[in-house]
Structure formats: structure tokens, C-alpha cells
Amino acid sequence: MFCAYFLGNLASQLGPAVCLELGECMDVLSLLDELLRSREVPLSVDELLVTLPDGRPIPPRATTCDVEEVRVLRLLRGG
Template identity: 55%
Template sequence: MLCVHFLGNLSSSIGSKLCFEVEKCVDLYSFIDDLLRSKGGALSVEEVLVTSLDGKPLDSRVSTCDVSDVVVLRLVRGG
């Protein structure tokens, strides 16, 4: 099970927490990217920060099998 927690306005537009059954191990960033695009927030993973629950940024080499909870918040704002 992988739970994705959203902070800030992402929580009101996507939900504060979404959980998924992990059927196969895939690159976490690709997973988050697909998730963001599917939710219509017009965001890509380049614009968010993915961290562990204690706020440590997660490396792009992490897979969906390596973690059970991740936090996503919008990093790039404005434009």
C-alpha cells in the first residue's frame, strides 16, 4: 500500500490523502507524475516536492515499493 498525502491547495483539489495498492514496483516520480496529470491539476512532477512523512526529500531513484507514505507539495509557484 502506498499512501500519497497532499499539502496546501493540492489537498483541496486532489484530496488530503490517496492510497493505492502497489501491484508492481515503478519509479515513484513517474507514478506521482501520472497521478498529478490524472487529477487535472495541470501539474507535472517537476513542479512539486516529494518527501517522506518527516519532510525529507525523496530521491528520484526511489520506487513505489520502497516507501509506504509520501508527501507531495507544490514547490514551483507563480509564473
């Protein structure tokens, strides 16, 4: 089971958490990208902060077999 927990307005768009039962290891960022597209959220993953639940960054090229939970919020605030 892989779970992504969303903060702020992302939570009002996607719900506070999305948990998925996956049959294979998937790249975490690619999976989130797919999720955003399927829910029609107009953001790319480089506009998000994706961390472990304790706030540490996820390892580079982390897969859903490496991490079970991530915390996701918008990175770019303003402009």
C-alpha cells in the same frame, strides 16, 4: 499500500491523501505524474516537492517498494 499525502491547495484538488494498492514496484515520481494527469491537475512533477513524511527528500529513483508514504506540495510559489 502506497500513500501520497497532499498539502495546501493540492489537498483541495486531490483530497488530503491518495492511497493505492499496487501489484508491482513503480517509480514514485512517474506514479505521481500519472496521478496528476488522470486528475487533470496542470502540474509537472518538477513543480512539486516530494518528500518522506518527516520532510527528508525521497531517494533518487525511489520506487513504491522503497517508500510507502510521501508528502507532496507545490514547489514553485509565485513568479
